[in-house]
Amino acid sequence: xxxxxxxxxLLSAAAAVLALRAWPAHEASGSGRPRLILFLSIDQMRYxxxxxxxxxxxxxxxxxxxxxxxxxxxxxRHADTETGPGHSVLLSGRSPWHSGIVANxxxxxxxKRDVNVVEDPAVSPIGGSGYGASPANFVGFTLGDMLxxxxxxxxxxxxxxxxxxxxxxxxxxxxxAYWFDTSRGSFVTSTYYVREAPRWLAEWNARRLPDxxxxxxxxxxxxxxxxxxxxxxxxxxxxxxxGVDTVFPHLVREAPPSAxxxxxxRRTPFGDEILLEAxxxxxTAHQLGADDDTDLLAxxxxxxxxxGHTYGPESQEVLDEYxxxxxxxxxxxxxxxxxxxxxxxxxxxxxxxGAMPLVETLQxxxxxxxxxxxxxxxxxxxxxxxxxxxPANGLVARFLPPDFYLDLEAIARLGLLRRDVEEVAxxxxxxxxxxxxxxxxxxxxxxxxxxxxxxALMRRAFYQPRSPHITVLLxxxxxxxxxxxxTGHGTAWxxxxxxxxxFMGPGVRPGTYAGxxxxxxxxxxxxxxxxxxxxxxxxxxxxxxxxxxE
Ligand SMILES: [Zn+2]
Numbered sequence: 001x002x003x004x005x006x007x008x009x010l011l012s013a014a015a016a017v018l019a020l021r022a023w024p025a026h027e028a029s030g031s032g033r034p035r036l037i038l039f040l041s042i043d044q045m046r047y048x049x050x051x052x053x054x055x056x057x058x059x060x061x062x063x064x065x066x067x068x069x070x071x072x073x074x075x076x077r078h079a080d081t082e083t084g085p086g087h088s089v090l091l092s093g094r095s096p097w098h099s100g101i102v103a104n105x106x107x108x109x110x111x112k113r114d115v116n117v118v119e120d121p122a123v124s125p126i127g128g129s130g131y132g133a134s135p136a137n138f139v140g141f142t143l144g145d146m147l148x149x150x151x152x153x154x155x156x157x158x159x160x161x162x163x164x165x166x167x168x169x170x171x172x173x174x175x176x177a178y179w180f181d182t183s184r185g186s187f188v189t190s191t192y193y194v195r196e197a198p199r200w201l202a203e204w205n206a207r208r209l210p211d212x213x214x215x216x217x218x219x220x221x222x223x224x225x226x227x228x229x230x231x232x233x234x235x236x237x238x239x240x241x242x243g244v245d246t247v248f249p250h251l252v253r254e255a256p257p258s259a260x261x262x263x264x265x266r267r268t269p270f271g272d273e274i275l276l277e278a279x280x281x282x283x284t285a286h287q288l289g290a291d292d293d294t295d296l297l298a299x300x301x302x303x304x305x306x307x308g309h310t311y312g313p314e315s316q317e318v319l320d321e322y323x324x325x326x327x328x329x330x331x332x333x334x335x336x337x338x339x340x341x342x343x344x345x346x347x348x349x350x351x352x353x354g355a356m357p358l359v360e361t362l363q364x365x366x367x368x369x370x371x372x373x374x375x376x377x378x379x380x381x382x383x384x385x386x387x388x389x390x391p392a393n394g395l396v397a398r399f400l401p402p403d404f405y406l407d408l409e410a411i412a413r414l415g416l417l418r419r420d421v422e423e424v425a426x427x428x429x430x431x432x433x434x435x436x437x438x439x440x441x442x443x444x445x446x447x448x449x450x451x452x453x454x455x456a457l458m459r460r461a462f463y464q465p466r467s468p469h470i471t472v473l474l475x476x477x478x479x480x481x482x483x484x485x486x487t488g489h490g491t492a493w494x495x496x497x498x499x500x501x502x503f504m505g506p507g508v509r510p511g512t513y514a515g516x517x518x519x520x521x522x523x524x525x526x527x528x529x530x531x532x533x534x535x536x537x538x539x540x541x542x543x544x545x546x547x548x549x550e
Contacts, residue, residue: 035344036340037346038347039091043303045354047074056326071517072514077456081353087300088117092138092537105400136192155295156171162302166300209278210262210270214270218248229316237358240485267306312358314361343506346506347502347503349500350499351499358485359487370479372474374482377399404469422469435474
């Protein structure tokens with residue numbers, strides 16, 4: 001299917017051994033074309049982290065803020081602001097309605113089970129466990145694919161703690177994607193990319209960096225707790241996580257090789273520090289940026305997401321994670337400068353979605369925020385359907401909160417009209433008082449109703465073969481979860497959609513750009529910097545304001 005891939009992997013492995021000893025010092029070269037696109041996604045990074053923490057940044061974020069183009073009004077324009085959909089947009093320029101990446105998980109009525117966004121039954125995991133992962137569910141192409149189409153010598157690699165981040169940013173034609181398997185504490189890949197683990201990967205995993213003793217306890221980076229108070233408020237906030245482990249220092253639970261330990265490790269800044277080390281090794285192995293054929297390295301930092309979910313955007317933990325990530329990015333940029341020369345590297349940075357502050361923090365400010373339990377939606381719908389159509393009707397095939405998949409076969413078997421079933425569910429949902437609006441597939445396939453500002457967001461997140469039959473938009477400031485603490489994202493509301501977009505490098509005019517833009521603009525804008533033809537697809541346009549006039 002992809003001839004030459006295995007040979008390429010063997011060559012890469014051989015090259016890696018050489019490159020570990022000596023990376024050729026970069027020289028000024030005549031072609032002027034960037035040697036490397038370095039794209040960074042920061043999972044769950046809200047735009048305001050850039051401004052709130054700006055005075056404290058000394059590393060990579062400071063460099064990007066000082067020398068880069070900063071887009072301050074970039075908002076996703078799809079509902080269902082989850083990790084899979086966000087990452088599928090970042091380097092493709094395609095919205096979920098065209099890429100089919102509508103959620104992290106959807107229900108498959110034929111298989112009668114949930115399907116993970118990067119799950120692919122045709123491939124097997126390499127070095128890990130669980131499902132084999134690939135971009136098979138993604139409909140479309142990425143910037144990396146187009147780079148390789150222009151020049152097959154271009155190398156494209158994605159790496160992240162999360163499979164979906166690495167795979168969806170890298171794209172269908174990528175040379176490799178790597179992600180962290182918490183069952184073993186190793187970086188892994190799948191047979192979609194190679195037949196066996198590349199040697200560099202096996203060797204890197206054998207070093208067991210995640211097991212190192214310095215990763216067992218998380219303390220504040222900076223010595224002054226008062227500074228944390230000023231920038232992030234008190235450490236002891238009961239609405240964080242389990243309501244118990246809410247203050248520094250945080251101990252990672254259990255010890256290697258426990259899966260719980262590796263899972264917890266992602267809840268600390270160490271997850272992203274370990275990722276960086278693996279990414280640099282991948283860069284060496286694949287010789288990214290080593291010659292004039294423009295390569296692409298996409299790195300997805302994900303500890304930010306786990307920490308954000310656990311402690312909330314205004315926590316001392318999120319502040320500390322961003323202070324440490326600032327240093328991690330600084331180290332990355334220094335290393336890329338040493339190897340490639342930053343004057344030959346275009347850097348892009350964005351996020352897959354934002355997040356809502358902790359409900360209790362909002363309430364303390366007078367916002368009518370509230371926590372919602374999934375059963376507050378499921379119970380009324382079940383009661384209403386049972387009341388109207390009889391008990392044990394089996395009409396709901398799957399409830400993936402807050403949305404519903406109906407059993408269309410059951411509807412036919414009972415001789416019902418789908419529209420009648422949906423209407424009963426809609427009424428029950430609206431009567432809960434926590435629902436803003438309910439969308440059936442028929443609604444989303446029809447014309448926009450007047451006065452519905454959310455419709456366009458819901459429509460852009462809708463792909464009929466995978467989307468739920470009943471899509472529920474909760475009211476603003478409601479957080480849906482079974483957990484007692486923490487927070488999250490996933491809605492059509494602005495706090496989940498506002499993300500940073502930054503670029504830095506040759507051809508980029510530094511400054512802050514306040515015009516409205518969308519993450520779909522990233523791929524065609526990077527392509528413009530590379531003089532690579534790339535269709536706009538779902539982008540609003542190329543971000544031409546930041547392009548230097550020649
Ligand atoms: Zn995410």
